[in-house]
Amino acid sequence: xxxxxxxxxxxxxxxxxxxxxxxxxxxxxxxxxxxxxxxxxxxxxxxxxxxxxxxxxxxxxxxxxxxxxxxxxxxxxxxxxxxxxxxxxxxxxxxxxxxxxxxxxxxxxxxxxxxxxxxxxxxxxxxxxxxxxxxxxxxxxxxxxxxxxxxxxxxxxxxxxxxxxxxxxxxxxxxxxxxxxxxxxxxxxxxxxxxxxxxxxxxxxxxxxxxxxxxxxxxxxxxxxxxxxxxxxxxxxxxxxxxxx
Numbered sequence: 692x693x694x695x696x697x698x699x700x701x702x703x704x705x706x707x708x709x710x711x712x713x714x715x716x717x718x719x720x721x722x723x724x725x726x727x728x729x730x731x732x733x734x735x736x737x738x739x740x741x742x743x744x745x746x747x748x749x750x751x752x753x754x755x756x757x758x759x760x761x762x763x764x765x766x767x768x769x770x771x772x773x774x775x776x777x778x779x780x781x782x783x784x785x786x787x788x789x790x791x792x793x794x795x796x797x798x799x800x801x802x803x804x805x806x807x808x809x810x811x812x813x814x815x816x817x818x819x820x821x822x823x824x825x826x827x828x829x830x831x832x833x834x835x836x837x838x839x840x841x842x843x844x845x846x847x848x849x850x851x852x853x854x855x856x857x858x859x860x861x862x863x864x865x866x867x868x869x870x871x872x873x874x875x876x877x878x879x880x881x882x883x884x885x886x887x888x889x890x891x892x893x894x895x896x897x898x899x900x901x902x903x904x905x906x907x908x909x910x911x912x913x914x915x916x917x918x919x920x921x922x923x924x925x926x927x928x929x930x931x932x933x934x935x936x
Contacts, residue, residue: 732779734786743880743916746772746791747923750932755788759930762788764920766936769877769884769912770795772920793878802888803901808832811898820873820883828890831866835896866890869903877912881919884908 714723735755740746746764753759761777763785770793776786796818806814812832819825869887876883887904917936924930 729782731782731784734784735788737787738789740789740791741793743772743791743878743919743923746774746789747920749789750774750924750930751928757788759932762932764924764932764934766913766916766920766934769909769916772916791878795875795877798874801900803899805893805897805899808835808892808896808898811900815900818874820875822871822873822885824867824870825872828866828870832892832898835892872900876908878916878919881912881915884912884915 714721716722738749740749750759750764757776763775763777765773765775767773772791773787774789776788778785798818801814801818812829815825815829869889871885872888873883873885876886886902886908889901889903891899891901893899913936917934920932920934924932924934
């Protein structure tokens with residue numbers, strides 16, 4: 692050991708050498724159980740916004756002096772858009788500058804769950820845009836006779852529910868199946884996509900709304916968001932931002 696090298700530094704170098712030699716060999720290939728985390732180049736903090744308008748305003752103002760033509764705007768979900776850099780650095784990383792996520796109702800405790808009618812109705816009114824099928828469903832539910840149990844007829848394609856139409860008169864209301872409804876699913880700046888749902892009512896009057904389009908609406912919503920951004924940034928403002936969905 693040279694006079695210029697301290698004992699502490701020598702021990703660190705020796706320890707590093709021991710780590711690099713700590714491996715096992717299987718079928719001629721070397722493996723190690725140790726994990727290493729790369730030290731990447733610093734990136735800026737991400738700005739969080741809730742509308743596409745805010746996203747467009749940020750890019751147009753360009754207060755961070757970004758080279759806009761090298762950026763990628765990624766619509767990774769109907770409710771998420773990220774503005775990222777191209778690849779840089781030894782570890783091929785991307786910087787993220789701004790992330791847009793809209794404020795949407797939480798459907799986790801509503802869709803695909805059996806819910807009491809009195810709770811189901813206000814949720815339908817607050818989480819869905821009005822349309823013909825929503826109006827038909829709400830009108831039917833408002834007049835359902837529960838009593839000792841709702842009178843239901845269900846052939847798998849339509850469901851007939853007994854409803855009150857007057858003091859003594861009772862009719863059968865036929866609900867289409869599936870229903871075309873419009874829940875709040877993406878950014879408020881664009882049209883909400885229509886989605887298919889199967890509705891079921893049970894003998895105790897509880898209700899269930901089941902997603903029935905296999906998630907096809909997601910592709911439609913993402914494309915709608917992309918088209919909005921492309922129009923605002925590239926057609927009108929000629930900024931040349933790459934947008935993918």
